[in-house]
Amino acid sequence: MQLDKMDLGIHDFFTYPPVGEDDYAYMFQTAQVRSMETQMLTRTALLDMANASDFTSAAGSLSGTEYTLPSGAGAAELETMLRQRRSAVRRLFEDLMLDERIVEIFRNRNDYANLRLVLRRVLTDKPVGADYSAEGNAPPELLAQAFEEQNYAILPEHVQAAIDQATLAYYQNKSVRQIDFAIDRAEAAYGLERARTVDGNVFLVNLFRIQVDLTNLRTMLRVKSLGADPRDALLEGGFVEMDRLRQGFDLPYEALGALFFATPYHHIVESGAGYLAANGSFLVVEQQCDDYLLGYLRQTMQIASGPQPVIAFFLAKEHEIRTVRLILTAKKNQLDTKLILDRIA
Amino acid sequence: MLANVNATRMELLRLRKRVALASRGHRLLSEKRDEISRQLIKIARDIQPLRQKVETELSQTFRRFMLARASMEPEHTTAALAVPTKKFSMAMQFASVMNVKVPHLLKEIEGEIICYGYATTSGEMDVALLSLERAFDLLIELAEKEKQARLLAVELQMTRRRVNVLEHVVIPEIQETTRYIHDKLSEAERDNTSRLMKITDIIRK
Secondary structure: OHHHHHOOOOOOOOOOOOOOOHHHHHHHHHHHHHHHOOOOHHHHHHHHHHHHHOOOHHHHOOOOOOOOOOOOOOOHHHHHHHHHHHHHHHHHHHHHOOOOOHHHHHHHHHHHHHHHHHHHHHHOOOOOOOOOOOOOOHHHHHHHHHHHHOOHHHHHHEEEEEHHHHHHHHHHHHHHHHHHHHHHHHHHHHHHHHOOOOOOOOHHHHHHHHHHHHHHHHHHHHHHHHHHOOOOOOOOOOOOHHHHHHHHHHHHHHHHHHHHOOOOHHHHHHHHHHHHHHOOOOOOHHHHHHHHHHHHHHHHHOOOOHHHHHHHHOOOOOOOOHHHHHHHHHHHOOOHHHHHHHOOO | OOOOOOOOOOHHHHHHHHHHHHHHHHHHHHHHHHHHHHHHHHHHHHHHHHHHHHHHHHHHHHHHHHHHHHOOOHHHHHHEEEEEEEEOEEEEEEEOOOHHHEEEEEEEEOOOOOOOOOOOHHHHHHHHHHHHHHHHHHHHHHHHHHHHHHHHHHHHHHHHHHHHHHHHHHHHHHHHHHHHHHHHHHHHHHHHHHHHHHHHHHOOO
C-alpha cells in the first residue's frame, strides 16, 4: 500500500499528495511541536512587519518573540541572530527525531552545499578554504582534508559518487555550472532514495518529489527567461512528467498555464509566468512555490502522531527564518514594500 | 602696468611683433575655447541620460540582489558566487580632442555571468546579475565620458584663463608699452628737431 502511495502520478491526487500514516512512537514529539507551532509568527505579524515604515519599527514588532533584536542592531547582528535561531531549530529537530536516518537526510543538504563550494574551488584551482557549514554529516575539516589529500574514500559513499559525477560533468566542457547541475541531480536522487527507506517514508518521498517539481518549475521559467541551454537543468524524480516540462521550454509564457492545467501546480505556473512576463521578476513564482510547499506541510495536521508533523514544523520554521531575514533585510535597505509583499503575501 | 623696457626703436618693433603674435594667439585660443565648450556640452548631454540609466540598473541590481540573498540560505549564496565565471579585462587608448588626450576604454568580457545551478538559488539572483551585466557596460561608457568631460573641463578652464590673460593683461600691457615707447621716441624726435633748430639759429646769428 505504501509503495503505491510513494509512486503516485501527477493525476493521482488533486491538490496535495498523501502525507502517510500515524506513528504513535512520536506522540511526545508531535505534542511538543504542536505547542511550539502556536508560537510561530502568524501571517498577520509578517504582513505588519512588511508594512512597517522602517527597519526599526519592523524589528520592533518582533520584540517578545525569539527574533528580538537589540536596539541599534545592524545587518551583521541580524544575520548572526538568524543563524543562531536556525541552528537551534536544527538541534531541536535532531533531538526530537527518533529515526536518525531522517536527521541524516536533512543534514545532507549542508553536505551538498559544502560540496558545491569545495568542488568549484578545487576544479578551478582556487584554495580550498575553510568557510564550510559545520551542520552537515561530514565535518568541514574532513571535507577539506579529503580534497587536500585527494583521498575521497574518507567521505561518505554518496558524497564520493556526487564528486565523481560533478567532476566528470565539469570536464565535459569546463563549465562551473555543470558542477552545480550534477550535484543538484545527485542531491535530489539521494534524498529520494534515502526517503524511501525511513519512517514516514510516504510523506518524505512525496515532500522530496514536490520539492523536485517546484525546483523544475522555477528552473523552466528561469531557463526560458535567460534563454539558456535547458539540457541538464531539470531534476528527475518529481511528479510532473519531464516531457511536459521540456514542452514548457518552447511555449510562450501565456501558454504555460494551459500546459500545467491538469496538474496541481497550475496556479503557480500561471501567476508566476504572468508576473515574470509583466515585471521580469521571479518573486511571485517563488512565493507561490513556498506557499504550495507550506500547504503540503500543513496537511500534516491530519496526523495525530508521527514524524511528519516534526519534519513539517522543522521546514516551516526554516521558512519562517528566511521570511524574517527577507523582510528585515528589505526594510534595512529601504526596499519598496510592494516588492516585499509580492514575495511573501 | 608698464614693462621695464628701453625706449628704443628696436624695442618698439619687437613689441609690435609681440602684440601681433599675442592677438593671433588670442584669436586661436578663443576658437579653441569655443570648440572645447561645444564638445563639453555635447558630452554632458550624453552623460545625463547615461547616468540615469546606470543608476536605474544599479538600483535594480541592488534591490534584486538583496531579495535573492535574503531568500536564500547563506551557504547557498556563498557557494553560488564563490567562483565567478565572467572574466573582464580592460585596455585604454587615447584619442585627441582639441589637443586634449582623452581616454577611450576598450573592454573585453568573456564567460557567462550566471555561474550557478538552479536548484538552490533564487531567480532574483539571475535578474540581479543580468542587471549588473547591463549596468557594467553602461558604467564603463559613463566612466569614459565622465573622464573625457573632466579633462576637457580642465582644459577649458586653462584655455579660458589664457584667453583672459592675453585679452586683459598681455595685449593691453604691450600696447601701453608700445604707446609709451612711441611717445618717448616722438619726444626725443621733437627734442632733437628743436635742438637742431636752435643750433641753426645760433649759427645764423
